[in-house]
Amino acid sequence: MLAQESQTRGPSFMSLAIRISAGLLIASLAAIILSRLGHFSGYLVFALAIAAAMIIRPNGHERSPVISALVLAISFATYAFLYSSEDLDAGRDNGVYSLLAYNIAQHGKVSVAMPQLDDVIARIGVENLGFYPGIYGAASDAHAQFNHLTPALRAAFVDVFGDHELASSNAVLAGIAVFLFAIALWEIIGSGWWVFGTLGLIVNVAFVYVSRSSLTETFAVAAVAMTVLFVSLTLKKPSATNALFASGGLGLLMMSRVDGYLALPFLPLLTFALARHSLENIKITMLAISTTAIFLVWSVVDLRTFSNGYFIALWPIGLKQSVAAGVACLSVSIAIVAIAKLLPTTWHRYSPSVERWGVGLAKAFVPLCAVLAVYALVHSVVADDTRYDMYLAFTLVRAPRELTWYITVPGLFLAIYGAYLLISDRRPDGVVVALPALILIMLFLFYTRITPDHPWGARRWVPYTIPATLMLVTYAFSRFSIKHKLAAQIAALSLAFLYCFQQNAMAKNWWFVPLQSNWRTGYAALAAELTRRNRTFYLSTYSPTASVLTFIYGIPTVPINGKQNDPDVKEETSLPKVCGAFLEQIQGSNNDVEWIGPPNNVVEKCISTTIYSPSDDTPDPDVIPSYRLLAGWNAAEEWGSWTSGTSAGATVHVQSERPSKLIVDGFALVNLKSPNQTVEVYSGEAHLGTILFNVAAPSKKAAIDVPVEFLRGKTDLSLTFRISNPNSPLELGISTDPRTLGFALRSLSLVPDS
Template identity: 25%
Template sequence: MTVDSKSPAVRRSAHGTHPGTERDHRDTAGLLLARLTVLPALLILPFLLTSFPLLVLGLFKPALVILLWIALSAVMVPFTWRRIPSLTGAPLFGTVDDGKAGPTPRWVLWTIIGITVVFGAFQAAYHSQFIIVMLDPASYMQFASWISQHGSLPIPQDAAAFGHATGVTYASAAFYQVGSNIVPQFMAGLPMLLSLGFWAGGARLAVFMGPLFGALAVLTFAGLVARLVGPRWAPLGALAIGITIPEQFVSRGTFSETLAQILFLGALSLWIDVQRTDRGAEDAGRWRSNWRTHWRSASHWLAFITGLLFGITLLVRIDGPNDSLLVLPYAGLLILRRQRQVIPLIVGMVIGTVYGTVDGAFLTLPYLKTNSQSVKYMVAAVVAVALATGAAVWWYRRRGAEFHFTAGPRLVKAATVLPFVVIVGFIIRPYVERNWHALEYAPLSLHWVYWYTGGPVILFAVIAASMVSRRCVKGEAPVWVLPLLTFAWTITEFLLRPAITPHQPWASRRLVPAVLPGLILLAVWLAAWLARRATVVRLVNVPKRWEKMPRGFVIACCALAIFLPAMMGNFGLGLKTGGPFGVMPYSDGLAFQRTYVGEIAMINRICKAIPANSSVLIADYTMNQQFAESIRGQCGIPVAGVQTVVPNANTAPGNNIAAATVLADVRAIQKAGRHPVVLAPTSAQLTPLGNGTVSYIFSANTSIDGHIIFGTPRNPVNQVFAAYSWEPAK
């Protein structure tokens, strides 16, 4: 074995290679991969831009929505597509290793496409039919069900269908009663996209939108890895994130996190392309006098699309601005450096943020009020960072000096050490903050990451963050500055305050938009760095094909360290005693488990059991919370829940309903000229109503997500749903 004194990158620099990366224009695979990986974001963006105004105006109809979407996409997508550069030399751009890079192998492109397709198919095979409102995915589905049929918000209560009934509520879980209307919870971005599934094939097809968005998110992440680490490492990144429980968990249901992930990672990828297409002096002129030149510039147009993607994430997820918070001080740095791309970037962010703000202020305001504490903190943080950035820029520009930054040795050392200090702080935190329950188990947030990724990913990511931070501070990795800022912020903020009910796997959804991508991206970067360093080690006196075996060994070890712990946790792989050899393998993970199966059939049976011209009263609090909006939206039948309880009953409002109260509401419905139907989960709750017919609708077993506090979730839990109806005698 022999060891070269210098790495190949250093040897290239020593021979005076041109400082700019020479791109191979024949790299068709690299060009196609770069463009395909941002295509999901580029197709979703025009849909949101055109569809949301239609929803606000009450014109969210299939023909109009699809027509305007196609029209804007036909302009925006090709205009952006042809401005995206090839991936050739992308990870070397602007670094000391800058030099001529070879074309992207075609196997990389086909492998990533294969991983994306297999991931989507696997998720579709184990998809959830989550439409009974217990948690967020079903809320999004019912939101989408309503707007796909009616094209407008808010939802009318149809109080006239209940006459002068007293003691009833039209609200249910995730659907607020506001005046004479019902307002759905959550932002409108995901429900609008889910409407495409409802228009194409109803709820049975709409539930497959979750696996579709999950697959597109994996593809988008592969593009970011290809740009920052290298195309050959993109398949490992896609595989590593796709095998984790959080990514699969949210991709099997209709969560908003995968959609936010596409927009956020797509924005970061395009910003890297912005820097690689910067024409220097040609892009540095004043916008006021050279706006035509800037508008045609690839760099400026891509910056505008990047800003739109960052900003419009608020329309999908209320925490969107929090993930992109440090884009604001980064934009201030661009202003000081007189990089004109900052103007379209800020304009795009403002436009996108306005969309989300209008949604929150006019369509889903009760949701923002419910989360007012978190919203206030987020708005305060955004305003404070914006004002601080503006003040710093004004102060520095007033001095009239050209901005130049040279990191001193102390700052370089601080940037190098900081990631280790932060991770040590979170390691010892559970032993210092012992009131875990009162803090909603936030001190264990690092344990959550460990359960889903394993220790090697955390260790690799911390080391990589230290090394990349050092390079960024020294000005050796400019394309990494914004990704590192955003990922460092989102990861640290999550570890400090997860801000979610600490049940697993439910809480794992918070990892999906930025935390998991950031950790895996950094871990893969370190694996690539180690692989490059291993090229200095070669075997001698062996066949030529074995000379690079040390490098292959390093790559295999790093890949297994990144991939294997997450896979074992997801598939629940392990050994137990028994069998002919004393031990035998077993699997009890979530990978092959389906949840919420059969819920579409349950709702369909309720719809068929309710006669025409009926008004439905639900005489059970829990059933009303879960089924009211499904009956209203999917069955198209007015529904209300009975609120009055038996005096002194120690139950939730709506349980143990007094028969006289229900019968009074029944008479009110009859006077309004409609047929009353009373629903409950047991026949015993309906028997006291007296003269009438009690009918069995269904009783079905399914499985729902587990609610464990400690450890990697292994299995779902059983859940029984049942429904009985009572109708008065004719």
């Protein structure tokens, strides 16, 4: 059997896990059903969840103790009612996220105590509730996805979980996911090695799901763990309850993920594993099949109706292909049941042979996966002539990097080996868990090879791949430790260290560099670095357009914010655009360009964009742009640019290695409410000078002495402008402009002393 008995396994602990799983499942489904019917009541869902946990009897004779209901009540109440807010990005994902979260925000939110809580936190000295120094290091409104918590809750949770959407809800749900995953590992492995896999998932939850990803990711991890747990329990002890919840886990995956159909390989394998034991299991199997079929149809309806057009054509596979795959899995399962029921003698005669062939094919599939993984890695990493340079890597499809950041290369191959061992050891029951897990891992590997998307694309696969990988890796270590305990422990610790190291390094990758300092200023820094290296690149006013051009067409493109007025760029009209279901050519500026997605997919509404390319005019070799803006500036305007915040960077061209004057022409945002503004100018940590503005003199052309030691061996001098008192025109009553402004730069140059 898939599950091994363990001396340390306590029935009450397992019973608690089953009840929490079932309660979460029932509560989530109830929320979706009631939302669909337009009669959502969060408190009714809450009551149903508690009732489910109380009455479910997984052992057939025990009722849940009160503690399980209390645990479920606390978890679900925290997740569902307290920490959701009314500005949810409800169209971001289909299914559970948009329906559950949106309706909770509208109808079930406990918000009465929020003003009092904000007041209490303000009194104890928490300041700057709109800004947090987490992994993003940006203001809460830097991106729509990060703006889903009240200031009080951000202050309470950001230090632990990062400034991200529903971070506190993620924390609660991540805890449930980790708990369920630990139980599933315990059931499959039956040894102390389940602790290693659980710790690995905890690290990943801390790094990825809570700090950098969204609510639907942690929900999917819980659903994956729940599915694996009930699949293993169904194989161990076939029952209607276990089969129902196994298919319910698959259903939740399909409802909560746009590509949830990819978990369906569990179904035909589970059907065969059950049917081979006894014809008495046919009714149980049919229950699982019919439940999964309902979820399949339901999720397709959800996909079309409640995703705001975001996934009308399922990305990247396509809705028709995905439905066809789901129908194929259902058809195979039904065929297995029909043969076993209608031709029992034939079934019993040939099912052992089918089993042997199936196990043999599954074992042959494993080395094929290893070969494909080697090919993908060699093709994209070893053959990568960028030598792992994070800026030059911008011009290449990065994708198995996305995979290897999450699970590491050794982890990938250990998972493949673990799948082989699980299939070999547990014959055919091991196939039911190992083969779908391996399929998900390989699809993730090759999906990230073709997607033009930034981390959102791979993010949709992470909830499948991380639990599957850790499960198979843990099994490989547990088997290896039977004969080589010390070596297995050292190898496991080494892998854990490498994993943590790469998770930290991931934040320094080229794509995440912009996220370190805010989307806008980060891309400015990226563009400046590419310019310094004399790399040709394009500019786009919409980041998804930049992704499509970079990764689909091989045209390196950097997102920018706003119009460009530099003389060395021009508006581009010949580059391809993606919009509708076909490729077109841009007909001029301000054309509609599609949201992220490969060609031939309609993904989301089109929006306006402009693309810039290097100017065709042959530049005068003696005329070099005097300066370039780096991080910390608002969009360029006809006269120049405003700073954004308290600090802004720039480089100025060095004409000669001799003492020079830095000419700064600009003005400040001042009025009677804020009459003074001070701008300090630095090069590195060295202070070069100070520019003072006031109501009487809001505009100046200042000259600052620059000693020769700052200029030796340089073609450009790096500068930082530190603004003492930035404000918005809205705050000062000047206009309705909400931007934080301070100093406006018209021109900047470095003139050698005569």
